[in-house]
Amino acid sequence: MRETRLWSWHLLVIPIIIVLLGLHFAVMHYAPVFYGISVEKAREFETMIERGKSVTQLVLYILLLAAALYHGLYGLRGIIRELPMSPALGKIVDYSVIGLGLFIFAFGTYVTWWTYSFKIGG
């Protein structure tokens, strides 16, 4: 049951990733097509900070971070666990993947929060 639940989450986060990653691509990589500004302008420090100070962006980026990390690391864990290994090593893989995911999530959230709380000219 636990594995079924984890697998269901792996599938359920897909629509979130598609929508939010699509938005991320549109803002950062296809700015000339969707926003009429150059990619260089979209990637300028001031533009990035200005975007990052929006609550919507803060929430959406943390949501994308959580969804993409879960989907990716669950997939990676499945690939590794499929290889021949002892149950003890399997447990180590599980805990390592969880640890890596939590660390990257905490770090990414901190960077997003740093951008949100950045004081322009301060």
Add this chain to the structure above:
Amino acid sequence: MNSKPTSHNNRLGLRGWVYAGKYTFERYLYLAHRLTGMGLIAYMILHIIETANRMRGVEAWQGLMGLFASWPFKIIEYLLFAAAVFHALNGVRLMMTELGFFLGKPKEPVYPYSSSIKRHRPLTYIIMALAGLIIILGGSSLFFP
């Protein structure tokens, strides 16, 4: 029946990814799905670390963005885009399969056999053609803005 996994369950290991008899087109898509997935998660972790460079100030950020504007990085960025598009669209196909869509109704196994994979294949070709089209169009706007 002993359902506990043993070390013999996947005796081919990584070799089995590439060849273990006659693999179908879908099996190679599955392999590409894994490879692009691993590439994307590796890139995502690196991407989070490199964009944290903003905390080192304007110069560090602009220097990094200048590096990304160079041709080698543009090509890497495009490959990542292509991997993401392929992984997403093939994932949609896998989800449809998982949920039982476009597999046809179960039939008696009478020769010549009509497998669910064959019934699903036209959709596979359509989705892969769509992925190819998006990858080409994405490249045209990335390289020729």
